[in-house]
Amino acid sequence: MVSLPGYKWLEIVPGRRNGKPAVKGTRVTVDFILGMLAASWKPEEVAEELEIPLEAVYEALKFASEALKRVVVVAEAPS
Numbered sequence: 001m002v003s004l005p006g007y008k009w010l011e012i013v014p015g016r017r018n019g020k021p022a023v024k025g026t027r028v029t030v031d032f033i034l035g036m037l038a039a040s041w042k043p044e045e046v047a048e049e050l051e052i053p054l055e056a057v058y059e060a061l062k063f064a065s066e067a068l069k070r071v072v073v074v075a076e077a078p079s
Contacts, residue, residue, distance in 0.1 A: 009056035010063060021063055023056045033060040 002012040004021065011024045020029045028050050036046045037057075047054040 004063075007059050007063065009053060009059045021060075023050075023052045023060075026050075026052060028052055028056075030060040030063050033057055034064055037061070 002014070004010050004012065009023055010021050010030065012019055012021050016022070017027055017029050020031060022029045023033075033046055033050070033056075036049075037043065041049070043054060043057045046052075046057050
């Protein structure tokens with residue numbers, strides 16, 4: 001298991017879910033949570049449906065936000 005500093009509810013387990021970050025002790029991945037939120041589920045509904053703590057849903061959002069801060073897009077200017 002790979003510990004994620006600053007995250008109480010998330011972990012990465014090599015070999016499980018292709019190494020994607022997931023809620024500890026589950027197979028619920030951050031991207032699955034984000035997909036549900038993008039499909040207009042409320043955070044409380046996601047937590048209830050997946051049987052995970054509401055705090056884990058918010059940590060998934062935090063993780064996604066932090067990951068996007070590290071993305072660098074390289075684009076060419078139109079000629």
